[in-house]
Amino acid sequence: MNTLDLEVFGEDERRIRKSNVRHIFTPHKPITDERFFRGRLEEMKQLLSTLNTPGEHALLYGDRGVGKSSLANITAQNLVKLTEQKLIIKRCDSSDNFLSIIEPALIEAGCCPRTISITSQQNFNISIFKNNITSGNTVQKEGNVNQSLSPSWVAQKIKDLNVLLLIDEFDAIQGVEDKYKVAELIKQLSDSDSKLKILIVGIAESSSELTEGHPSVQRCLKEIKLSRMKYEELTHIIKYGANMLNLIFEKEVIYRIVRLSSGYAYFTHLLALKAAEKAIIEERQTIALNNLNFAIEKAINDCESSLQKLYEISIKSSVERYKKVLYAIALCNDEFIKKKDVKAKYESKFGEPLMRSALDSCFSRIASDDNSKILKRIYKGVYRFSDPRMASYIRIVQSYMYTSNEN
Known part of the structure; x- marks a missing residue:
């Protein structure tokens, strides 16, 4: 890329950045700003009603790309406004287990769930998680590792917290026992009429994949499968974004984008983003069908690997x-x-x-x-x-x- 090309590219990027288009159409990250969230009103109402009911918790599951994390984020924001709860978000990965999942809630309750050993050559005094410790060569903080592996013990420690614990990407958890323990924790919290609420989000074809078929959790865990979005909802995403950007997507363009998306908001955001970026660079207000072909080419290169x-x-x-x-x-x-x-x-x-x-x-x-x-x-x-x-x-x-x- 020569100097002139780089200057042109830089100017294009400045225009795109100034327009805020990449914060309006967001295929590569969940939505966290309610202003940019469209559709899923009935599912949000269902989640809010469930999580505002004593003894009930919620499990949101479905295919990749249907907008589970976005819905969970916006629902959580609305719930904490309604209930004045504190929101704790835990996004899981393959290294997580039961202890690492519930650790933020335990810390919020003033518990120290891990035991840490520190070796030194001389006596000293340290303070970790409000526990003062004095030792010679080896210092061991009195923790609660063994107990914190028990769902019943955890439930007793956190049940009085006015907290919403959002556990996202729960499908990434590798341990069957860890998933089962989370399900057991939910049952224990429900039985103790806990203030703390848990919202689990994960990719799955059936809810049992995420709860490992816990026999008693169905009573207190509302399972909501998030299906693909409706034609009208995807259309609304495009029209609302276009309005915020002062752009016009021709009717046939909207129809094609929605058809290509097949109910997945991921593709609607991706195609709309690429079409809008090109219009912003060229200082065009209208996005016609011939402009969509360019957006499709760019979207192909930008799709998940x-x-x-x-x-x-x-x-x-x-x-x-x-x-x-x-x-x-x-x-x-x-x-x-x-x-x-x-x-x-x-x-x-x-x-x-x-x-x-x-x-x-x-x-x-x-x-x-x-x-x-x-x-x-x-x-x-x-x-x-x-x-x-x-x-x-x-x-x-x-x-x-x-x-x-x-x-």
Whole structure:
């Protein structure tokens, strides 16, 4: 990149930054500002009602990319305004366990959940978490590690806190026992009529994946599955963002973006962002259909790498027919995919016959019994996308195949 190109790029970035567009359309992070949150009103009401009911806690689950974390963030903000609770947010990763999940709440209650050993050459006095300790060569702070592994002990310590504990990305927890303990903690808190509320958020096909089938927690844990967003909700996201930016998305552009998104707010935000950025750089107010093609190209490069890699592996060295079959699969508006439905979609879309042998050959390359390929085999003759967002990704990458008869 030469000096002139760099100057032009820098000016483009300044315009984009000044417009605030990347804070309005946010595909790469959950929404934390209520001004930019649209849709999900009924689900928010349900969560607020649940968490404002004595003895009840909530579990929000569903596919990746449907907006769980954004909904949880905005719901939590509204709840603490209503109840004057303190909000504690714990975002999990694969290294977390029961102790690390509940540690912030224990600290809030004045407990020190860990034991720490410190070696020294001389006597000294230290203070850690309000516990004064004196020792010679080895100093050990009296903690509560063993007890804090017990859900009943934790419940007794934190039950009087006026706190909302939001546990996000709960699916990242590796330990089955750790998930079970969190479920048991919720039951213990409910039984003790605790002020503290827990909202769990995670990717899952069923709630039992996150609670490890705890037999008694269903009574006090409201399970809410977040489905894909409705057409009207995705449309509202685009229109509201456009209004804040003083831009106009033509009706056909909005329709195409929503169609390509297939209910996933992630893709709506991504496509709208790329289209809006280009309009801001070019100082245009209107975003027309021909402008959307550029946005699609940019969005493909900006999509999550996991989607890109899975797609690239599947089409590597493939003939055009394989891409057509993939597109037909993406048009199947059903969670469970059957070959006969793909064949029908293919022949209707492309106006040419698809031999069963060719279809079988394609499926052998893109399907497996695990999540290593685009399709996961559920049982004989029935498949589903390993990542449910892949249907949208295929339609975006292969948008050159789009024709109005799909509508």
